[in-house]
Amino acid sequence: MTYRAISEILEQHDADFGAAEAHGVATGMLCVEIKADVENWLRELFADGQHLADDDKNLLCGIFEQTRTLLENQNDEFAFDLLLPDEDDALAEQVEALRCWCQGFLFGVGYAHTDADWPGDTAEVMRDMIELTKIDSELGEGDDENALIEIREYVRAAVFTVRDQFAEQNPLQPH
Template sequence: MYQAVNAVLEKYDADMGAAEAHGMAVGMLCVELKSDAANWLHELITDQNGLFDEDKTLLADLFERSRALLDPENGEFNFDLLLPDEEEALSEQVEALRVWCLGFLFGVGYAHTDADWPGDSAEVMRDLIELTKIDSDVAGEEDEAALMEIHEYVRAAVLIVRDQFAEYKNTNMH
């Protein structure tokens, strides 16, 4: 899936790759599960006139699958970050995780323009900002283990942000 999405984004000269695009989608969905895929697509590919249906469908499916995986009503947490396979160079995996965090921050900011951050989400967002500064010049088992830990942390962070925004909406709706 990662390679397919990357190929589509490259084909249309998008300003970002698959990891960052997925991060953005997830950020938007964490703030508002009802976010519109069209807004996300517009951020990725400004001129959609030349966008082939099958490419648009692939991207829209990624967005909708992310929405389904983030929906608390779906129970089990099967959500994961869209990153390169473990066979790829470790530096490429780290760089993808770094830009995934950038995309996530952009997506949350896109959907949440208020300066107030609900609950623990402000702290989590600070951590993710720090992760956008990680050095992708890595190698070896220690760095591989660190990457796995960071990956798991980011997955958990996404849930925290999602839950904090859901709670925030519920308390401010009454």
Template sequence: MTYRSVEAILEQQDADLGAAEAHGIATGMLCVEIRADAENWLRELIDDEQQLIDEDKALLHGVFEKTRVLLENQNEDFAFDLLMPEDDDPLDEQVEALRCWCQGFLFGVGYAQTGSDWPGDTAEVMRDMIELTKIDTDVGDEDDENALVELREYVRAAVFTVRDQFAELGQSQPH
């Protein structure tokens, strides 16, 4: 599951979003409803998913399903991570990807959760994610790199907070 591979497919399909935002949407959908359908996700990403070649469709389905598995098995090894540019990519690109990932996550949660009642700490996490969509991408020093690492770790933990809150409601657990 590589950022560049997903990014290339989305660019080729003239999608209005990139790999980080797409992964954020998938994660948000799956946090609310672990049984969410990959086809619904694909329809959000690509205007005409019929144009996708089988190999690209399989790769995107794989990203969605791997995200599902990592979210379901969160307690085993905390292997879930955000689909983002590599650490050696330009810092401003990484920060922009984090901003887009959070934007996608908010959309994904909203796509799957239409009610206005957020369980437990979810409302606070949603407010934090909204703030992260306003992050300044004009960065470049070592302090900014360290801050990005901390923000990514916070977002990873926040994902599980949301996932756990919805699981407690019984909305997200398989029956």
């Protein structure tokens, strides 16, 4: 499942989110509650009750379930990655997608966790994610590509910090 394929489905059905942001929402929801319901995610993506073709719905459900599986797999945290444009795409597009992904992650965590208390280091991670939603996509090349890679790796690590903190708070929840 590629970023482009998911983008096309979401655009075709006038989703309220792009591919990166939608994946961020799914990831945030699953970090708080690994048993999150895919139907709740779909309702957020298509607030107007858009009817999806079975193939499109199956593909979207597949990305959600794949994300769940990758987040549950504690033995290989490197298998999980953010759904973002390819490294060959324009740097500005990659940065904008990362910004949207972080925005979606914040939404997903907030959707699943309405309590004001954040477990462990989660509050600090949320502040960092908020700062990343302000990132400027009009960057130059060169060092900015390396910076983007570092930020992307930080976000990946932050996802597992949030997942682990919520799992500790809810010890009955498998992770």
